[in-house]
Amino acid sequence: MNNSMINSSVTMRSLQQKLDMVANNLANLNTVGYKRQDASFQDVLTSVKQQPGGFEKQGRLSPLGYNQGWGARLVQAQLNMAQGSLKPTGESLDLAIEGDGLFEINNVVRDANNSLTTQTAWTRNGSFQLSQSTDPADPDLFLMTKDGQYVMGTDDSPIRIPANSSVNIESDGTIFASDDADKSAAPIEVGQIKMVRVLRPQLLQQLGDNMYSVPANAANREDILQTVDTGNNAVDPISVRQGFLEQSNVTLADEMTDLLQVQKAFQLNSRAVSSSDTMMGIANNLRNG
Structure with missing residues (x-):
């Protein structure tokens, strides 16, 4: 399967979990004593791809090889114990x-x-x-x-x-x-x-x-x-x-900012999945033709 499709699909699942946490925080904006949840992410796996020797040119400063990521996952949802008003x-x-x-x-x-x-x-x-x-x-x-x-x-x-x-x-x-x-x-x-x-x-x-x-x-x-x-x-x-x-320590402005960031990141990854599917379709059509 296309590497970019794997990367994006794995990340989209984590973003969905983050979106659920933001929604839960917003739902408890007026809940007495509620503590908001913060999400922590990390890379699922990062591998180094080796490039052919032809990439090694005179004057090239960057080393051969590049890092290939495989998406991010939600590590934990931690309570933010900051004092509420x-x-x-x-x-x-x-x-x-x-x-x-x-x-x-x-x-x-x-x-x-x-x-x-x-x-x-x-x-x-x-x-x-x-x-x-x-x-x-x-x-x-x-x-x-x-x-x-x-x-x-x-x-x-x-x-x-x-x-x-x-x-x-x-x-x-x-x-x-x-x-x-x-x-x-x-x-x-x-x-x-x-x-x-x-x-x-x-x-x-x-x-x-x-x-x-x-x-x-x-x-x-x-x-x-x-x-x-x-x-x-x-x-x-x-x-x-x-x-x-x-009162709850949830701040509406912070949660709305997180919400917009998650939505934009989810949109970017969904477009990457769509683009990967389109490229694989084009490759299959060329081979069949």
Whole structure:
């Protein structure tokens, strides 16, 4: 097959993947806590073509031979953890993370045997709410996401909030509850939100609904997501802002620029495929004639 046709067809597939990523970024322009995806490309294969000795002329400075490429492929889609802008909401349960951190949540899913099981996941979406326990005898409320996942505490348990309480959340995630019925009572500490620092964003898996997980074959989770504590939060601090939500870090102008570049590159490669097909058709007609 024509080398230019192979080169162009392989590259077009990678450009289609890049186009899908740009479309996904644009679709999540207003998604709370969304992190845009960046694409990395590399050559599939590059070989050196040797030229006949007749090309070697006196005074020729360039060496014999030339590089023959075979297209490009998408190596990985990496999360861009750049900070998004913070939007004030005035809601006490709206939280935004400053820094390369994620909230840890507990997601209930069905396994291969269709049995309910818990799955640990992480998110930047800090739009939380208080929900009743499934046990009618339990008077406490639980801090949960809008989709019903439990927000985990540093003790690896769901965070409980006493009923009829207002909450105040410190920058380190510590939660204090004040009794609405007794304004003179001192606030009590009810827990601390567990957060993790993203060390290797390229290894995170996207679960959908703005949630991430660690691959099952990962040797050590701490190499990808480091649990935030007082000992490691001094150099690269991660903090919580109560009453704010982090907006998507997608910039419309940048995505539109990438979109135009991908479209032009795809158009160029499609024309190369068309030209290669035309030349092969001409060659076949000459031989048959």
